[in-house]
Amino acid sequence: MRPVRRFRELGAARPPADTRVLLRRAIVLGGSIAGLLAARVLSDHAAEVIILERDDQDPGRTRPGVPQSTQVHVLLDGGRVQLDRWFPGFSHGMLADGAVLSKGDAIRMYVDGALKVPSNDEIVSAGRPFLESRVRARALALRNVRLVAARARGLTFAGDRVTGVRYTADGDPADRVTDLPADLVVDAMGRSSRLGDWLEQAGWSRPPMRRVGIDLGYATAHFRRDDTRPGVSTVQSVVQPGSGQRPGVSVLTAVEDGRWSMLLSGFADDHPTRDPEDFRARCRRLPEIFSSVAERCPMIGPVATYRQADSRRRDFHALRRLPAGLVAVGDAVASFNPVYGQGMSSAALHASCLSAYLRSGPTISAPARGYFDLVRLVVDAAWQTSTTNDLGLPHVDGPYPRGFRVAHRLSDLILRASVTDADINHRFLQVTHMRAHPNTLIRPGLLLRAVRVTRARTPAAH
């Protein structure tokens, strides 16, 4: 099936009606966004779903198991639709609890300092711990899902299949390892998952990993939200290479508890630091609203920083031999440059892939190749969007895929045209928000229009 159509189907908004129980027990390793959403899907197909989470702390606060939770987490529309699909009424519940809805003129997007045409998008903003605690509450309210505070230590195998998990219960003074059998094990242990080691130790191959080194530095600060900018609640500024400024993405967004959450980013030798003065000085390079908030609103707490060396993907679909009874979701499969905000939405779409696979009448005693083929489609789409941009950064040195130059030029063309053309902007946002496949932008009519729009705007350049 064509990727564009398949992607659209995976992004369906309605919960499936055609589910049936195929598994006695499914175990999910990791109880963050990807693991909780996988557990939700599995609750339709397994008599019992157990989530093993090593860091079972109040997810309403930042927790060590998810160190990135100190940073701004934008929920793309593709992810919001999936959260509402798996947990009906989810985003309304978030708003009722204090999350902030931005739409119309309340959203300002800048590219190289130029304000884009308004879009008809809606963005629901909240802190990452706030969001995760609500996903967790909904997942653990399901009658056949429970969470065990434990560290997964390995897998058990019999012949060509995974038969369960080895774990140590949280707080066990003797550090005992217990075996827990399962029909299906889901790796949701995030980008540092040790699943590859466990597979290798058991005589299987680890999935091949692809990386693009990005050397990204992130900093997030919170400010008390007053009436400094009453009509605005989400601002994004993208600075492209070649603009004369250091490239990076910055976000200012209103979140729960009357706060602004502000993210600044930079690459290579331009990482933001923990120093509040450095933070404010960087704001002065951005559209005026950033410094207006940073100078006039009181900063709450310290500036939190984060570094990410690379975007990475594990290509399970490329493994010649794969044990049955095993799948992987979320960052354990692919983790991208976070400036594009794709992680949680990808995880949500992986849950959708798992649902589509389990509804397709699979042979559970065979490797889950049908699942990994679907996940590949979602990963390819997100990877294409993020790496096409990142590979154009001066400090990034490949590997460049075939056709990269053309892809990069087209992507740059669409971005520039999206600044002034509302229709192109809408289609562009559908892709960057993971509602549509990137191929929807590679249409002759759209590209011709983008050329016309950008020429009309910059006649001197041509």
Ligand SMILES: Cc1cc2nc3c(=O)[nH]c(=O)nc-3n(C[C@H](O)[C@H](O)[C@H](O)COP(=O)(O)OP(=O)(O)OC[C@H]3O[C@@H](n4cnc5c(N)ncnc54)[C@H](O)[C@@H]3O)c2cc1C
């Ligand atoms: C700086 C930064 C900013 C980001 N911003 C955004 C954003 O704006 N929007 C967005 O959508 N995404 C964003 N992301 C990505 C997002 O954080 C992840 O994609 C999302 O959390 C889904 O990840 P996950 O559940 O796969 O893994 P994680 O959230 O990393 O969770 C892995 C879980 O597994 C548990 N675990 C690990 N090992 C074991 C073990 N052995 N046993 C038991 N449990 C284990 C951990 O404790 C943790 O709970 C950002 C990421 C970073 C780094």
